[in-house]
Amino acid sequence: MYIKGRYIVSACALLFFQQALASAMDCTKAASAVEKAICADKPLYELDAQMGAAYRKLMKAAPVQAEVKKAQRQWLKERDQCVEDVTCLKQRYQDRLQVLHAEWIEAVAYKPDDIDKQVMKDLQQRVREMSKENPEFALERALDSLTVDETGTSFSAELDGDEQPLFPTTIPKDVTQDEWKALLASGIKGAAESGQTSYTLMDLDGDGQRDLIVETYAGGTGMFHYTETWRRADGRFIRRTAEIAPQTSNDSVLFYTNDRGANQAVYLIGTRGKIYFAYRNGSYGEDQVYLLNPLKINRQVPTVSVHYGYQLTVPHTQYIEDSDKAYELEPPLQKTLVKAVTGLNANAGMTGQQRKPLCPIPQSAKDIEEYYGYGASYYAIEPVADFPVIIGDDCYIARLINWFGSYDKTNGLFAKLTMRKPEAEDQERGYSVNGRRHITQVSTSIGKAEGGAETL
Known part of the structure; x- marks a missing residue:
């Protein structure tokens, strides 16, 4: 399988709140000014109750309880400095609750095991081996070679009159009666409030179910596609993040792909008896591949990083933007442009980070910032580098942009060189740039995923 590119208050949440109040401080024993201030303010008292519940929950999950106790004692000292200042106390509680919640998620999240780490190393080695035969598409070939053949059973949501996705009302083809009963018992909805939603039944953990x-396709400026997973257990399907949020919450996305303003893709791969969503997040000069456990909360993720170098060129034949009309570059100009882009990488001349002007600043300059960088970019493109281009006696500030490392067999890297003269009213110049890539490094690490992977 290859995929390209709110919270709802529930009975569970109400039960948690009631349990939290049950663990609140006994105000009949309030002695200090802080304790009395807490008991005199209902919202503050409720925050204290939530604190007690959150602290006990973290203590049960934390691998090292002593560290949690030490941090909590330090926080109590900071809280007590507020004395009777209710606003100060509320802020202290809110900040600490966020910390406790984040630490609890870390504690209950999946920890990569030895098999996961070996799979990461296997993928690294496979990319290296395939790069010897095909240095441009080694990563794609390595992932394709691991892609699972099984497609599962898929069916689509039904749309109501307002184009809202509704779970089917009749049993879809190839869904068993047992699965259908479990689906109906689970209260399953789409991963977004609107858009086309599809469902696929597939064994993701090898338990035979x-x-x-x-x-869900949610559209928007980035044409977003969201994916979430539910585990089959005990006659129903359990949402992947049910342990940390109500079953009816929509905050359960495993990953999303952004088809405009990013270069992302997902491969469902199987190896060493396990299945992973291999989430690729691309940019100029680098692909990050995160091996996501499909049914767990992923915080520390095995990651394979593929780094590229490019041989860039400016084609002699150029096309007028939004047109099929072509023109030929004068040889001296083409030579100058090719020289300007040769050797550019993601660490040279980064946009907006220049300490020195790219073009000489004349005494008559009215806006010296014009000489330090190209300026703002459109969200759907990735700026790579700002640099000067000298044509005759004129100095232009140039920017190389691309579409987050998007790459194909025909053009390789498709990029664009845009240039402008500082403080000039002339329209900018634009030239197409193509590049062929080769792998310079394949590395591994374990850490937090980025892009649209695991958005908790």
Whole structure:
């Protein structure tokens, strides 16, 4: 399988709140000014109750309880400095609750095991081996070679009159009666409030029961696709993040792909008896591949990083933007442009970070900032570098942009060189740039995923 590119208050949340109040401080024993201030303010008292519940929950999950106790004692000292200042106390509680919640998620999140680490190393080695035969598409070939053949059973949501996705009302083809009963018992909805939603039944953990993948197209500026997963257990499907949020919450996205303003793709791969969503997040000069456990909370993620170098060129034949009309560059100009882009990488001349002007600043300059960088960029493109281009007696500030490392067999890297003269009213110049890539390094690490992977 290859995929390209709110919170709702529930009975569970109400039960948690009631349990939290049950663990609040006994105000009949309030002695200090801080304790009395807490007991005299209902919202503050409720925050104290939530604090007690959150602290006990973290203590049960934390691998090292002593560290949690030490941090809590330090926080109590900081809280007591507020004395009777209710605003100060509320802020202290809110900040600490956020910390406790984040630490609890870290404590209950999945920890990569030895197999996960070996799979990461296997992928690294496979990319290296394939780069010897095909240095341009070694990563794609390595992931394709691991892609699972099984497609599962898929069916689509039904749309109501307002184009809202509704779970089907009749059993879809190839869904068993047992699966259908479990689906109906689970209260499953789409991963977004609107858009096309599809469902796929597939065994993601090798227990012999098919789990559920929910994919939703939500559109928007980035043409977003969201994917969440539900694990089959005990006659129903359990949302992947049910342990940390109500079953009815929509905050359960495993990953999303942004089809405008990013270069992202997902491969469902299987190896060493496990299945992973291999989430690729691309940019100029680098692909990050995160090996996501499909049914767990992923915080420390095995990651394979592929770094590229490019041989850039400016084609002699150029096309007028939004047109099929072509023109030929004068040889001296083409030579100058090719020289300017040769050797550019993601660490040279980064946009907006120049300490020195790119073009000489004349005495008559009215806006010296014009000489330090190209300026703002459009969200759907990735700026690579700002640098000067000298043509005759004129100095232009140039920027190389691309579409987050998007690459194809025909053009390789498709990029663009835009140039302008500082403080000039002339329209900017634009030239197409192509590049062929080769792998310079393949490395591994374990850490937090970026892009649209694991958005908790």
